[in-house]
Amino acid sequence: MPRKFFVGGNWKCNGTQASIKELCNSLNKGDSVESSPVEVVCAPPAIYAQYAREHLRKDFQIGLQNCWIGKGGAYTGEIAADMIKDMNFHWVILGHSERRHIPELHESDDTIAKKVEYAQSVGLKVIACIGETLEEREAGRTQEVNERQLAAIAGKVKDWNGIVIAYEPVWAIGTGKVATPEQAQEVHSFLRTWLRNNVSAQVAENTRIIYGGSVNGKNCAELAKQSDIDGFLVGGASLKPEFLDIVGSFR
Numbered sequence: 161m162p163r164k165f166f167v168g169g170n171w172k173c174n175g176t177q178a179s180i181k182e183l184c185n186s187l188n189k190g191d192s193v194e195s196s197p198v199e200v201v202c203a204p205p206a207i208y209a210q211y212a213r214e215h216l217r218k219d220f221q222i223g224l225q226n227c228w229i230g231k232g233g234a235y236t237g238e239i240a241a242d243m244i245k246d247m248n249f250h251w252v253i254l255g256h257s258e259r260r261h262i263p264e265l266h267e268s269d270d271t272i273a274k275k276v277e278y279a280q281s282v283g284l285k286v287i288a289c290i291g292e293t294l295e296e297r298e299a300g301r302t303q304e305v306n307e308r309q310l311a312a313i314a315g316k317v318k319d320w321n322g323i324v325i326a327y328e329p330v331w332a333i334g335t336g337k338v339a340t341p342e343q344a345q346e347v348h349s350f351l352r353t354w355l356r357n358n359v360s361a362q363v364a365e366n367t368r369i370i371y372g373g374s375v376n377g378k379n380c381a382e383l384a385k386q387s388d389i390d391g392f393l394v395g396g397a398s399l400k401p402e403f404l405d406i407v408g409s410f411r
């Protein structure tokens with residue numbers, strides 16, 4: 161069975177009730193993807209998740225951008241995976257580069273792996289992000305860094321059907337510097353081979369590996385043609401009507 165194209169919209173820490181309503185209204189204008197081979201998940205800031213669900217078309221799912229490492233309790237300010245599940249949301253983004261690299265957050269491979277494990281244990285599906293920095297790429301460490309980050313996550317995954325891997329080179333996120341289709345394909349192919357060699361041929365074949373980093377309505381079509389690119393995680397352009405063009409790039 162071919163891998164179903166996947167498009168995630170990461171709204172990050174943006175929005176107000178008014179702007180989210182306006183965004184939903186514009187996204188609601190596109191053709192239904194209900195019976196199309198594409199899955200769409202938009203991730204608003206947690207406080208607006210329910211509000212966004214009330215306003216957004218029903219063929220687009222709502223996910224969260226992060227969760228706590230384990231069960232809830234005395235962790236002021238955190239949101240537990242159980243709560244996300246309890247509110248009937250099914251997806252969470254984990255390991256986003258902003259959570260890995262912003263100094264005040266600085267999540268480690270180990271923290272992210274634990275979050276993935278716990279989120280899966282309560283039945284959430286995970287968009288797990290990995291990717292090298294510019295410094296790492298220029299030092300020729302792209303494969304080593306992506307392998308290390310993927311291995312940490314893979315070691316904790318119980319259900320591969322509930323994981324999407326997002327390859328997001330840090331140098332391409334929010335910078336306007338998109339990876340070329342060849343650069344992205346090279347890493348995606350490396351990751352799929354890693355899954356084949358270290359998990360199983362079936363997991364390698366079935367797992368969706370999506371690309372993120374300055375994807376927009378113009379560059380998505382060429383990226384989508386690459387054999388190992390199964391969709392996108394989109395930041396800036398997910399807040400604009402052109403997100404619909406990115407969703408449509410599965411065609």
Ligand code: PEP
Pocket residue numbers: 170328332333334335336372373374375393394395396397
């Ligand atoms: C992201 O934040 O996951 C992302 C890919 O951002 P952008 O599309 O803005 O580069």
